[in-house]
Amino acid sequence: MTQQCSTSPNSPVIVTGAASGIGLACAEALVAAGRPVALWDISDTVIASAEKLAQTSGRACIGCVVDVASVAALRAAVVQSRAALGPIGGLVHAAGVAGVGPLDQLEPAQWDTVININLRAEIFLAQALRTDMKSLPGSAIVGIASINATLGNAMNPSYSASKGGMLAANRALADDLAQDGIRINSVSPGQIQTPMIQQ
Template structure:
């Protein structure tokens, strides 16, 4: 499917080494975008970027830690120098953390929020001058179903992702006059490496997966490319009247009444 507004646009995708980030980078590259992937895992990122280049795409991989402002600033300067001004941003980098509220340390709290929430702001901050100068600039933040509905044991992930949705709405208002759209996608269960590793740790992986699938109205969980498709749509000119929105990509799980 052709998506207007993506061809030759420089798009930065954080957390691009695998999973949703890699799938998004691939979809954008297939539609003619000039893709810059950022990730802390340099080896896995380079393998992903090499695949894009082998397929004929213009792609760049830059090791960066989104929690560190200097790292973000330097990475985006490299993107600008190698590919040109940034025209779109996908804030996908994140960590899924499991802590007890009574035992979590301040350092652990700060570390989780630095990646899941502060990183999105830092990337926007250092891309903002380019985005303001671009025609039809767009930002997509990858939040989570946990921003609205969560389960026990997901503290502080749910809090950080709720904050990311709030950040999305606020920035959509702040940047609308600059012609910059800001939206979020909220994936539910998605067949990423982390989900596969979680299933493998269960006593009965097949039974655990069957239980997960049973609560999804569609009877399956999303593939990373399906989340990437929603991101690509929101970045494109087909979504030119959409800003401040949160789009669930959760197989209908968020619409289900428990019981």
């Protein structure tokens, strides 16, 4: 038997890392599909990106300057995004840092930064958005992982660990969030020519 559920196709979506690269491409695709979008990034260029997207699409978009490594900051930005766009029905966690540095060059602060941005932020965003998403049938979360989650790379063990952790964490969250009708998936791109890779 196939179960069908109603969806909320016009509910707002938060996209982290949305000033450039994969995050911006996701925001553009969501707006093209008719979704209002809150574009988040640590770079203040995200404000102009959101304004341009709103002008060209006619859809509601806001830009928020957010350091997702800070749980307090991301929680505050959820409140700001909800106030501007309404209850949030989707999340794309695309924010990430490469953390390039082999084992012999690793520093604890660098490790913590990579884990906090690439992995921890998605977990606490899911926590902050759960009530909204539960109220909006069809809500979904997508985490942008990486081929390095399974392949590994000697030059970035912290990045590989963060993305591998995302795959594992999202399986656990899927087991939990399914009871509220919330989907969560991971995407593992290969080498994409984005500003992060160009560095």
